[in-house]
Amino acid sequence: MLRSLLVLNSSPRPNGNSTALAETAAAAARSAGAEVELVHLSRLVIGPCEACDACVGSGRCVMEDDMQTLYPRLLNAGALLLASPIYWFTFNAQLKLCIDRWYALFQIPGKPFRNKPAGFILTYGDVDPYISGAVNAIHTFQTMFHFLDMPIRGMVYATASNPGDVQKNADLMEQAAELGRKLILD
Numbered sequence: 001m002l003r004s005l006l007v008l009n010s011s012p013r014p015n016g017n018s019t020a021l022a023e024t025a026a027a028a029a030r031s032a033g034a035e036v037e038l039v040h041l042s043r044l045v046i047g048p049c050e051a052c053d054a055c056v057g058s059g060r061c062v063m064e065d066d067m068q069t070l071y072p073r074l075l076n077a078g079a080l081l082l083a084s085p086i087y088w089f090t091f092n093a094q095l096k097l098c099i100d101r102w103y104a105l106f107q108i109p110g111k112p113f114r115n116k117p118a119g120f121i122l123t124y125g126d127v128d129p130y131i132s133g134a135v136n137a138i139h140t141f142q143t144m145f146h147f148l149d150m151p152i153r154g155m156v157y158a159t160a161s162n163p164g165d166v167q168k169n170a171d172l173m174e175q176a177a178e179l180g181r182k183l184i185l186d
Contacts, residue, residue: 003078003117003184004035010084010095012042017123017160022083024173025121025156025180034184037073041094044070048097055104067101074105079117079183080150082141086124089133090140099144106148113148119179122157123166129157154179 009022022038030036044066054062061067074080084091105112120141126132134157145152156175160166166173 002032002034004076005029005037005079005081005180005184006073006077007036007038007081007083008041008095008098009038010041010082010092010098012092012094013085013163014040015163016085017158017163017166018083018085018121020164020166021121021123021156021158021172021176022081024176025081025083025119025183028177028180029184032181032184034078036180036184037077039070039073041098046070046094046097046101049100049103055107057107059104059108061101061104063101067098070098071105074102075108075112077116079119079153080113081119081121081179081183083121084137086122086132086134086137089136091122091137111149113150116148116150117153117183118145118150119152119154119156119183121155121176121179123160124157125159125161127159132159153182 007022007026011018026036026038046067047065084095122134124132124134129135158172
């Protein structure tokens with residue numbers, strides 16, 4: 001079975017390392033025949049959840065910003081890939097804002113994310129995933145996807161301090177491509 005893939009890239013750098021890996025995963029999924037959409041979160045206006053609970057019962061967030069365009073895409077995607085650089089020991093604020101706003105979708109009966117395959121890509125400056133904080137992001141994704149009943153099909157994470165570092169690592173680029181293919185195929 002071939003599924004569609006939604007890639008949420010939160011890097012503000014158009015030529016950043018997590019962007020390069022996300023684009024590689026998206027291209028591989030597209031080459032395998034999947035419908036793929038790559039969204040650059042840093043180009044969108046997404047406000048923080050205001051905890052108003054207006055979405056409880058309706059599943060619709062009342063905040064009028066760019067999340068309104070993402071909600072149907074999140075629901076309709078066959079698989080989801082999140083890509084982020086590590087900032088201050090976890091994934092960046094652009095991704096956190098987006099994820100916090102998923103609260104509205106969680107209000108929809110029937111667990112809309114159940115069995116939707118997920119993956120994630122992380123890049124960080126230190127050589128150690130513990131010192132860099134990547135491990136915090138990994139644990140958060142694992143916990144979040146478990147809570148949402150989303151099977152994790154893979155993760156790619158690597159040291160990459162300077163823009164362009166990941167392109168110098170053929171094995172890492174292949175890992176990203178393989179993740180893109182895993183997410184769309186059974």
